[in-house]
Amino acid sequence: MPMRSLTNSLLWFAALTVSLHAQEIRRKPLILSQGGTAEKPAVFDGKGMIIDLGIDITAHDWIKDGDVWSSRGPLKNHPPVDDEQRAGLFIDEVPLRITRDREAEKKSGVAKKVIFAAPEALQPGQMGWSEDGSLYFRWPKEKKPGEAHIFQPPPGLASGVVIACSHITVRNVTAMHAANDGFNIHGNRVGIRLENVKALSNGDEGISAHETVQMDVVDSEIAWNGSAAGGVADVNDSVTTYTNCELHHNVNAAFLFDGKAHRVTNCVMHHQDKDIVVRGEGVTVEQSGNVWRKE
Incomplete structure (x- = not known):
């Protein structure tokens, strides 16, 4: 920007x-x-x-790896959402898009299998969930990690x-x-x-x-x-x-x-x-x- x-x-x-x-x-x-x-x-x-x-979850004990942050286990009242139509988090005003790995889903051979894009594969402003329910996201370009509020719908x-x-x-x-x-x-x-x-x-x-x-x-x-x-x-x-x-x-x-x-x-x-x-x-x-x- x-x-x-x-x-x-x-x-x-x-x-x-x-x-x-x-x-x-x-x-x-x-x-x-x-x-x-x-x-x-x-x-x-x-x-x-x-x-x-919005629910302010900025103070959550995040695992921080540069601009990729992950929750320690599932976030309360925020289980994995398979709908890519909408955003799953907000950094101040900026929406973060839920992103799935369609190729991995296809290769799994399991009908309706949901696999989210891996943390390292995320583009800025994208997010997903691990198999244990932990949420992760990459900070959007507009925001510097740690210098904005994180809101959960x-x-x-x-x-x-x-x-x-x-x-x-x-x-x-x-x-x-x-x-x-x-x-x-x-x-x-x-x-x-x-x-x-x-x-x-x-x-x-x-x-x-x-x-x-x-x-x-x-x-x-x-x-x-x-x-x-x-x-x-x-x-x-x-x-x-x-x-x-x-x-x-x-x-x-x-x-x-x-x-x-x-x-x-x-x-x-x-x-x-x-x-x-x-x-x-x-x-x-x-x-x-x-x-x-x-x-």
Whole structure:
């Protein structure tokens, strides 16, 4: 990462840390199940609420071999996870990708055998588990070993905010360090609106709409999320719009659309491998006024 980008990253995390200390932090997922009507939507204003599900394990008695660190036996509530779709740890804001050795799995001849990449084979920002359940990782390039916090996502597949109703506006909420999505919406939900939310450093996507969800997202930030798909992944028959949003430092793409119809307007995307990925047939994506820069 260029020095300017690294400096910006450090400033971003420092500002976020100040914000975390300034606001009350909720350590449990927020589940919203009471919606309104099309004429009078319900409103949930978090007023700066921060939902941080991360568990700080920096003080663990790590075995340190340069930039490869290993736990002494299994970490509590963090058994091996075979899903490479998402991140399994965070170094400050940076997600660490779960990495498997597919060639070794194939050679084993055992159906559904899971073998993680060996510690010496890891690239920066990757992680895995030993047969005894010990976790190991290689520090990402952006971070100097021992000079950042290490966060473990919560057990299971918890999301930060779960929207389980229709006709609701959610504003001024930050969701971070969830094992699954920052903002997760499933089912036949319509009239969903997210305003000024932040989806930061979640194991899977920052925001993800599924099934027949209809959702509008405005003035929001989606960054540092660990999904192999992207910062946003709207799938199935979802219909979504994103307006005046900023997406950066997510693994792979800013947006992945595999739903029905989507519109991206006046969004800024930077520090991403890709901007918008469209997957599947019959998906329509409209774009206007967006700014894309790789760095």
